[in-house]
Amino acid sequence: MSATGIGAAVRRKEDQRFITGKGHYTDDVNRPGQCCAYFLRSPHAHARIKAVDCATAAKMPGVLAVLTGAELAGDKIGNLICGWMITSKDGTQMKMAPHPALAHGKANHVGDAVAVIVAETLAQAKDAAEKVSVDYEPLPAVTDPGKAQTEGAPQIHEIAARNTIYQWHLGDQKAAEAAFKAAHHVTRLDFINNRLAPNAIEPRAAIGEYDAGTDGLTLWNTTQNPHVARLVISAFVGIAPEHKLRVIAPDVGGGFGSKIFIYPEEVVCLWAARRIGRPVKWVSDRSEAFLTDAHGRDHVTHAEMAFDADSKVTGLRVKTIANLGAYMSTFSSSVPTYLYGTLLSGQYDIPAIYCEVDAVYTNTVPVDAYRGAGRPEATFVVERLIEVGAREMGMDPADLRKKNFIKTFPHQTPVIMNYDAGDYHASLKKALEIADYSGFGKRKRESARHDKLRGLGISTYIEACGIAPSQAVGSLGCGVGLWESAEVRVNPTGSVEVLTGCHQHGQGHETTFAQVVAERLGIPIDNVSIVHGDTDKVQFGMGTYGSRSGAVGISAIVKALDKIEIKAKKVAAHLM
Amino acid sequence: MSAVALTVNGKAVTGDVDPRTLLVQYLREHLRLTGTHVGCDTSQCGACVVHVDGKAVKACTVFVWQLEGANVTTIEGLAEPSGPLHPMQEAFREHHGLQCGYCTPGMIMTAVDMVNRKGNELDDPTIRHELEGNLCRCTGYHNIVKAIAAGAKAMGKGQVQPTT
Numbered sequence: 102m103s104a105t106g107i108g109a110a111v112r113r114k115e116d117q118r119f120i121t122g123k124g125h126y127t128d129d130v131n132r133p134g135q136c137c138a139y140f141l142r143s144p145h146a147h148a149r150i151k152a153v154d155c156a157t158a159a160k161m162p163g164v165l166a167v168l169t170g171a172e173l174a175g176d177k178i179g180n181l182i183c184g185w186m187i188t189s190k191d192g193t194q195m196k197m198a199p200h201p202a203l204a205h206g207k208a209n210h211v212g213d214a215v216a217v218i219v220a221e222t223l224a225q226a227k228d229a230a231e232k233v234s235v236d237y238e239p240l241p242a243v244t245d246p247g248k249a250q251t252e253g254a255p256q257i258h259e260i261a262a263r264n265t266i267y268q269w270h271l272g273d274q275k276a277a278e279a280a281f282k283a284a285h286h287v288t289r290l291d292f293i294n295n296r297l298a299p300n301a302i303e304p305r306a307a308i309g310e311y312d313a314g315t316d317g318l319t320l321w322n323t324t325q326n327p328h329v330a331r332l333v334i335s336a337f338v339g340i341a342p343e344h345k346l347r348v349i350a351p352d353v354g355g356g357f358g359s360k361i362f363i364y365p366e367e368v369v370c371l372w373a374a375r376r377i378g379r380p381v382k383w384v385s386d387r388s389e390a391f392l393t394d395a396h397g398r399d400h401v402t403h404a405e406m407a408f409d410a411d412s413k414v415t416g417l418r419v420k421t422i423a424n425l426g427a428y429m430s431t432f433s434s435s436v437p438t439y440l441y442g443t444l445l446s447g448q449y450d451i452p453a454i455y456c457e458v459d460a461v462y463t464n465t466v467p468v469d470a471y472r473g474a475g476r477p478e479a480t481f482v483v484e485r486l487i488e489v490g491a492r493e494m495g496m497d498p499a500d501l502r503k504k505n506f507i508k509t510f511p512h513q514t515p516v517i518m519n520y521d522a523g524d525y526h527a528s529l530k531k532a533l534e535i536a537d538y539s540g541f542g543k544r545k546r547e548s549a550r551h552d553k554l555r556g557l558g559i560s561t562y563i564e565a566c567g568i569a570p571s572q573a574v575g576s577l578g579c580g581v582g583l584w585e586s587a588e589v590r591v592n593p594t595g596s597v598e599v600l601t602g603c604h605q606h607g608q609g610h611e612t613t614f615a616q617v618v619a620e621r622l623g624i625p626i627d628n629v630s631i632v633h634g635d636t637d638k639v640q641f642g643m644g645t646y647g648s649r650s651g652a653v654g655i656s657a658i659v660k661a662l663d664k665i666e667i668k669a670k671k672v673a674a675h676l677m
Numbered sequence: 678m679s680a681v682a683l684t685v686n687g688k689a690v691t692g693d694v695d696p697r698t699l700l701v702q703y704l705r706e707h708l709r710l711t712g713t714h715v716g717c718d719t720s721q722c723g724a725c726v727v728h729v730d731g732k733a734v735k736a737c738t739v740f741v742w743q744l745e746g747a748n749v750t751t752i753e754g755l756a757e758p759s760g761p762l763h764p765m766q767e768a769f770r771e772h773h774g775l776q777c778g779y780c781t782p783g784m785i786m787t788a789v790d791m792v793n794r795k796g797n798e799l800d801d802p803t804i805r806h807e808l809e810g811n812l813c814r815c816t817g818y819h820n821i822v823k824a825i826a827a828g829a830k831a832m833g834k835g836q837v838q839p840t841t
Contacts (some may be wrong), residue, residue: 112770117717120766120785122712124750129711224695302716302724302814303779354779385715523823607777623716648767 105128105627107619112625113612115605116117124352127306127323130304132178132380136165138370139226140235140383141216142392143208146242146464147255150208153216163225165377167218168369170205178202178372178510179339181363183429186578187267187438195267198258198462202338202372208237209257210464212392216476217369219381242464242532247401249461257462266425266460267434271442277455285406290491294478296399296424299471301606301655303354304385310369311378313350318375320346322367323355325604326644329581331636333363333431341369350634353606358470359394360606361646362431366393397471399424400437400478406486412494414505416453419445419482423460426467433469438519439577440565446468447483447515447559449505449526454515473564474647480562488559499533500561508582518565519520525561532559542576553666566648568575585649587657589618590667596628599661602642603654604633610650617655621662679742685710686754694741701725701736704751712782716786716812723811726783726790727751733790735810752782755789764838765789768828769821776815788825789832797833799826 105111118124135614143150155167158174181200188194204213216233225307232592241255248254257264281287308321324330327348335343353360366383372406374381385393400421407416422436442456487505506525513519541557548555568574571582582668589602597618603610632638645654679696682689685708692707704710704727709810713736716724725736728750755763765788775781791799791807799807804822813821 113773115778116770116775119775119781120762120769121756122710122782124712124778126711126714126779128715131709222695224697300814301777302722302780302812303714303777304716353778354716357814384715387719389720609776622734657813 103521105616105625107616111612111616112624113609114615115608115609115611121330121408123591126352126354127321128384130308130321130351132308132310132481135382136219136221137220137223137226137382138381138383139220139223139230140214140366140372140389141205141230141235142389143211143213143215143237145208145237145239146211146244147240147242147257148208149238150204150206151236151238152213152396154236157234158218158229161225161229162341164218165221165379166219166373167216167229167233168203168373168376170201170203173201173203173372173379174205176372176376176561177339178368179337181365181368181428182333182337182431183434184333184431184580185435186433186580187269187308188578189267191268191271193621195429195434196258196261196265197429198260201415202368207291209413210466212389212466213427214369217373219373233352237571238462244463244465246399246422246463248463249424250422250459251465253323253666255464257464258342261462262461266429266462267459269438270455270457271517272455273453274455276453276515277416279420280453281405281407281418284415285410286408286484286490286494288406288493289352289406290485290489291403292485294398294400294402294481296465296468297471298361298391299357299394299397300390301355301359304387304390305360305364305366305471306384307343307367307370308380308382308413309367309372309374310380311375313606315345315380316475317341317345317347317379318371319349320367320371320614321351323353323360324348324644325353325360325606325646326642327604327634327636328602328639328642329361329644330363330367332581336370337594339641340368347638350604353604356606356646357472358474358646362395362469363645364393371577390404392466395430395433395466395471396426396466397474398478402482404482404486405427406490408490409496412496412504414449414451417445417451417455417483417486419456420460422454424463424468425460426463426465426466428467430469433467435579436470436475439574440470441479444476444481444563444565445516446480447480447517447563448502448507449483449487449506451515451573455520456516469494470646476564479567484560484562499529499538502559502561504530518563520563528627529559529561567587567652568647568649581643582644583653585643585653585657587654587661588640589658590660591665595624596630597622597624598630598632599658600639601654602633602639602644603650604642604645606645608645608650610654614655614658619663621659622665681741681745683744683749685729685749686751686837696740696742698741699737699741700727700741700744700749703741710751710753713784714779716779721810721812722780722783722789724780724783724785726811728786728790731793733787754787756784762808763789764831765792765828768824768831770825772820772824774816774821780811780813784808784811784813784821788828791825792829792832797829798805800831801826820830
């Protein structure tokens with residue numbers, strides 16, 4: 102290990118700007134001639150938009166434009182999309198409803214953007230927003246995913262009967278049925294995995310800028326994946342061809358998944374900037390973030406676990422209703438399917454698994470991947486069944502786990518995943534030692550003597566990160582590959598730049614990626630720059646989420662370093 | 678419009694602003710000091726903490742016109758212009774007290790104020806209680822608390838102890 106290479110306890114390079122207040126977050130960027138956008142949002146969960154009267158607002162001081170879904174449609178701006186096609190059991194494709202960047206005709210959740218006011222200052226835009234008059238016809242709304250498919254529930258999108266987006270399944274229904282028929286004991290649970298709001302501490306922001314000279318658009322955005330944003334905005338929303346759209350993600354203050362998706366606001370900022378001829382900036386406030394940043398989870402689940410007379414798990418059946426909200430967000434379809442169902446084996450040897458997932462629309466904020474994205478949901482199901490099952494059968498939950506852990510590897514689960522290696526007994530044994538599991542009873546009684554309750558919980562899990570090779574996800578409906586790209590440049594004076602398609606928003610890539618390069622090339626990390634976040638600088642990339650940047654991003658860097666080594670040897674041979 | 682006249686990071690500044698202008702907006706938009714951040718609209722997150730006349734104040738919760746003649750220090754003014762970093766800043770780097778960096782200026786300014794009021798020997802419960810007005814979504818606070826304890830000691834001695 103070199104002084105600053107892999108494994109060295111270096112201090113982070115990026116910290117210098119963060120501890121001195123010299124970071125460049127999107128709201129720190131100010132473009133010459135910039136004006137401010139403010140979105141007027143529906144206060145109704147479900148309402149027809151009969152008319153939007155902007156006349157008064159448009160005349161207010163400082164106002165440059167008041168725009169609605171009508172103008173957006175008139176300018177033929179395309180809709181936002183979900184990029185992962187999921188097919189239902191009956192072979193039909195998922196029902197992806199139109200998602201315009203400004204609601205047109207109908208508002209489908211509280212917070213749905215109905216108009217945008219652009220003015221010289223934010224205060225002027227907000228003042229003018231109060232004068233926009235929207236004639237809403239409130240409609241009955243449905244917010245509970247468990248009720249979205251019932252007869253008579255309000256129909257949100259024409260394309261989705263009974264608000265059902267898809268009915269997906271995974272596993273072997275017949276094998277699971279047989280296991281349950283022959284079961285000695287069955288544990289049944291109904292539960293909810295409640296909706297979460299991600300709330301990265303930096304609110305979302307976007308600046309759209311149009312250069313009339315080059316007919317080029319630039320977007321500064323709090324995105325975890327600038328190239329993906331560029332791709333979606335050019336290919337689907339159609340605001341500009343890809344080679345005329347530059348996306349810059351400067352310093353980003355946390356994402357956790359919520360900044361992966363392509364949102365209406367960045368589309369509107371680009372469109373408005375070109376229409377008005379001035380850079381347009383929008384920054385979310387926190388209340389707005391609760392109403393617009395993609396939420397996480399929101400499952401209603403019925404699950405059953407079958408055990409034989411020896412307390413071995415013989416089968417698992419899961420039926421989940423997944424709430425995707427008012428519109429399908431960019432990766433929403435994949436989260437309660439391939440990122441969920443495939444983890445239902447957990448660490449256990451379960452011969453038969455059958456999982457059904459119905460995704461539904463409701464009049465709520467769209468739901469998409471958030472910190473764990475499907476895997477926490479799966480872990481919750483499996484671990485709760487084991488815990489409750491243990492109590493029902495009068496067994497210690499740790500013992501029930503030990504009895505059912507996978508013992509031989511590689512292990513093919515009934516839900517696509519193949520585990521290559523593991524030693525779950527060893528991890529649990531260590532955890533129980535450290536927690537002094539055997540001493541718990543004594544501690545519990547001692548606490549009770551002081552009128553305090555004491556509990557001990559165990560959870561074991563499989564985490565699938567890095568996501569998957571492109572071929573695998575492509576075969577499952579994903580519209581984009583999940584590769585990563587790196588270019589390593591050695592400058593004439595010996596310093597090195599690494600252009601990576603990854604993006605950091607807290608992960609520390611500027612330091613860790615540099616350590617890999619420093620180790621391999623035998624140079625100090627101070628001589629290595631990691632360049633990311635700008636589609637004009639970096640060739641291509643898929644961004645950072647799902648713990649992929651180490652697995653895929655660094656692998657790409659290592660492959661580029663292999664090429665550098667070959668080239669360097671040629672140069673060295675010549676010089677020597 | 679309201680006239681304002683105050684001192685920021687040692688420099689006298691004057692201006693004529695919309696009376697609704699918050700201190701944080703004045704700092705970020707008029708003075709281009711973007712180190713002070715906005716993370717919420719309920720004054721809960723603490724990303725906007727600065728020092729006003731030596732005390733920690735949330736810059737989102739005061740109008741700039743209220744600060745006639747006041748002395749404001751932001752994260753940019755914590756260290757001497759071309760000098761070394763403030764021991765609390767060094768402590769955050771040394772103890773990995775940040776990830777995305779967005780809450781960090783507010784954390785550091787709150788921490789310095791904490792030391793000014795509570796002294797150089799701060800225990801965990803004290804630090805955690807005093808941090809109730811600062812939110813972080815990345816770190817889980819563990820290393821922030823470590824950094825503040827170390828920074829507090831260093832402020833008393835003039836140097837930051839390295840991690841073990």
